[in-house]
Amino acid sequence: MNDTQTSSDKQSSVPATRRRISSPAASLISRAEPALWLTGGSMVLCMVMIISLLSFVFYNGTKTFWPVPIVEATLHDGTVHMGEVTRRGTFIPPASRLDEMPESFRKVVEDNDGEASRKLIRTGNFRVSGEHFNWVADFEVAEGGLKEPEWAVLLERLTWGRFYGTPLKFQIGEEVVADTPEATWEQFKSHHGEVRERRERRRKLEKKGLGKLNHAMEKRRLAIRQTELEFGKDSDEYRKVVEDNRQPLDTLSQKYDALVKEIQALDQENARFVMTMQTASGQDVDIHVSEIVRAYPANRLNAGNKVGIYISRWIEYLTSEPREANSEGGVWPAIFGTVLMTLIMALLVSPIGVLAALYLREYAKPGPIVTVVRIAINNLAGVPSIVFGVFGLGFFCYIMGGTIDEIFFSEKLPSPTFGTGGILWAALTLALLTLPVVIVATEEALAAVPNSMREGSYACGASKWQTIKRIVIPRAMPGVMTGMILSMARGAGEVAPLMLVGAVKLAPELPFDSYAPFLHLERSFMHLGFHIYDLGFQSQNSEAAKPMVYTTTFLLILIIFLLNLTGVGIRAKLKKRFKGSAV
């Protein structure tokens, strides 16, 4: 009591504190204004970069499918180009061409430092003109030569790309049922549906019916081959198998022939519907209605029609298979492949990563070896992804896959089953690639579990594993989820290693179908990231593929975003379970 009295006396005896007067500069620093600007500025810079990238992709990706008017440009020399304007730009015309152009135009070009404006017109009609696109300089266009013809119709076809022209006449069999653009268009509209429906039925017969028969026949052939490999050609077993299978094989091939006939009948029926189109340059081209995916008179559309076409194109894009070297059609197989591969990867990487992190954090005695292991794991994150691809190809595909083939699929050799790129090997390679992310995130989550909880569990008589299983893992689960989200984002966006271990330009079959075992992990697959690379850099018709690159990029970002959102949702749910944790 006495002590405190004296100490407070002492305090009061100290002279009144002097007021501290600081310089304006010091006050600026002390109020952290510069720090605020510095940190805030960095944040704004990051946001600007990210938002501008995303909005660029969003703008270009979403406008691809919007129908634009068709223009017809008549040039001075009489050439006519009809199509959609896809791009505008400037160029420096050679002097010889400058001399040809009218005086007024030359002056404009000269005033503009010799640069002339031009348009890129998607003219389609590759079989007629040999060109998909044509640059048209503005000075080349004749007086009043730029029109939007009323009956210019755009056809999207199964093969040979787009066609731009005017409908001329419509034939069913030998009979001409329409010979004006308007009547032809009406005829097309009324018959296109049934023709498409027949085509769809034919495709189903081909894919499901023939596919099933093929599958059954292949199975029997492989059984025969297996017996041959096992007993030799001269054995009784071999003869017996051949004999047993002769009857069913005959039945199957009869069924096969019947189906082929049915398909031919459908084809013949469809072949009766022909629409004759006139190109801008005056050529008549007969086009089978069954070849046409979508057609519309671009300059006669109202807003409602445009929205309808936009939506139908998106639906086609999301649900159908690609055609025309991937620059047309949809990306469904790539969406499926990306999501499936990412999910398999997450399924593979999370248990391994979490268990490894558990060992490092809960069991291993801290020391130089653990430190070295940690450094090695962190370094693994810095290895170029293509190296993982090469490793995956060498180790997973050739060594592991080759061994599996030799043991289980010897009858199919020399064509490999697992011994080549496939979705399983791709998922394993990416699992390896994203392992450090999962381990580091999990370790941090485990370190954040308060020791008091562990002690509480031990004090209740729990063993180490019981404590980990019942207390540590549930508590660390949100952090583990963070690791999984990060690894999924990393894995879904990776392309380079996939090119070596199973992603292909065009996969003949999805890795999932109705034949046992349903999930075919050995199959190669399509991937959106690889699809972007292929469209952008491997396509012959790169100008047509370019808008699709944006759209596919937009889609890939959207899918990764959705996968992440799912992860974040699950994490939020887990966090809610542990809310209010004061310790």
Added chain:
Amino acid sequence: MNAPISIPETVPDNTNRLAAIAAGEPFTSEIHPELDQEQSCLETRNFNLHYGAKQALFDINFKVPKGKVTALVGPSGCGKSTLLRCVNRINDLIDIVKIDGEMTLEGDSIYAPGVDVIELRKRMGMVFQKPNPFPMSIYENVVYSLRIDGENNKKVLDEVCERSLRGGAIWDEVKDRLHESALGLSGGQQQRLCIARAIAAEPEVLLMDEPCSALDPIATLKIENLLEDLKGQYTVFIVTHNMQQASRASDYTAFMYLGRLIEYGPTPTIFQKPHLQETLDYVTGRFG
């Protein structure tokens, strides 16, 4: 007590003895004879503990009487929590801890080689300084020690849950939300839940490591009332900073200083007529 007269006389003597302890001179604990009549539950003999090179406990010889509440008091860092945490071998989790001497629970050695630590801990319950409910429902928290023994009979679990929560004086507050997260409870409720969890497995001894130090006065009062209720039902060994708490709730009090057991006797004696001047100084707040 004639404090004004005795202080000037004993202060020099007192500081000398404390200085001697600090200098590492041997010191014999003052154990009151009343303790010899008690049946002991927990006993130590020449118990020493080192954290690496630093010795934290020096030749501790004492026993915790069965069915009584024994309080351990002393200034911060005197080793009382360390001693408590040796009883259920939670200190084993720290690699640098080295122990010699003997400690027995009901005659069974705790530190003998080959002792199953997990089985040993199942005979004790422990309440920690900060409430540490597990990230699960209130119900699962209470029956945790039964679950890890593989008990899944709902009837048994329900019964234990209710009995323990009543024992922890928290049943009425949580009976309607047994399956909600325990982390949503207030600090005081969480600590009473931890006490319920500790008594769920009917431990032979209940260890409490400053159970009220992280709580507000009202929550502290509730826990102290609970301690009164537990008196007689369980052997309780409690570490506390709070003198009032020790004097009110305990049957016996031990005073520790710098890793030594200084004086140990019935609580009223320790607080009113201790044999040693140092103890009197500490319990009356003159040092520490």
